[in-house]
Amino acid sequence: MARWQILLSEFDIVYVSQKAIKGSAIAEFLASRALEDYEPLNFDFPNEELMCVAATEDHPWKLSFDRASNAVGNEIGVVLISPNGDYYPFMCKLDFDCTNNMAEYEACIMGLRAAIARGIRTLEVYGDSTLVIYQLRGEWETRDPKLINYRKIVLGLLEEFDDITFNYIPRDENQMADAIATLASMLELIKRRR
Numbered sequence: 001m002a003r004w005q006i007l008l009s010e011f012d013i014v015y016v017s018q019k020a021i022k023g024s025a026i027a028e029f030l031a032s033r034a035l036e037d038y039e040p041l042n043f044d045f046p047n048e049e050l051m052c053v054a055a056t057e058d059h060p061w062k063l064s065f066d067r068a069s070n071a072v073g074n075e076i077g078v079v080l081i082s083p084n085g086d087y088y089p090f091m092c093k094l095d096f097d098c099t100n101n102m103a104e105y106e107a108c109i110m111g112l113r114a115a116i117a118r119g120i121r122t123l124e125v126y127g128d129s130t131l132v133i134y135q136l137r138g139e140w141e142t143r144d145p146k147l148i149n150y151r152k153i154v155l156g157l158l159e160e161f162d163d164i165t166f167n168y169i170p171r172d173e174n175q176m177a178d179a180i181a182t183l184a185s186m187l188e189l190i191k192r193r194r
Contacts, residue, residue: 059083060122060163063111067103076107080114090114098146105130105150110138112157118149121162126169133168 061080067074073094080088094106108127115123127133134140135151142151158164 013140034184038089039069051110060124061115061120062126063115064126064169065104065107065111066128067100067107069100069103074100074103074106076103077109077112078107078111080120088114101129101131101144102146102150104132106146108132109157111149112154116157116160121159121160123164125164125166127166128171128173130167130168133166136166142191 061083063078064081065076065078067076069075075091075093078090080090082088090110092106092110094103098106104127108125111125114121125136131140135142135147136154142148
């Protein structure tokens with residue numbers, strides 16, 4: 001016992017709390033504690049008589065999208081954010097080979113379809129893919145044959161909205177969608193190990 005006290009007295013132990021946690025760190029933490037009997041959340045509206053979701057002009061719905069890639073494929077994540085700040089996350093594993101830009105378009109399309117299914121008519125879309133955002137704004141030409149059809153699909157979905165804008169945000173400001181896409185990739189890795 002005395003020896004243990006002598007050893008401890010040689011060290012100064014200082015605890016420093018971390019000021020910020022990256023979204024991917026949260027996703028890694030959640031994925032490491034995945035449950036065997038996991039059941040996905042049901043995102044259906046609890047009020048079936050509700051025919052559409054209205055937004056005030058001051059605070060429209062927002063959509064953030066992103067993709068995550070790893071050795072086993074591509075995953076996409078989307079977050080719909082209501083005018084009152086409620087978050088509705090969606091994630092999906094892409095079961096086909098695709099480029100990063102194709103995965104970004106897939107994420108955007110999944111988010112737009114989720115918004116349409118909820119009757120959202122005014123939407124601000126945020127993504128950290130410069131290429132996809134500027135192509136959808138019409139500021140950059142879409143030359144890659146793999147992306148032309150994706151852009152056409154998005155343009156077709158735009159008819160369902162009264163007002164929609166596409167906004168570029170840096171990756172470090174797109175943390176929620178990034179964390180969901182990263183979580184989707186980790187859940188796939190956990191599933192494959194079993």
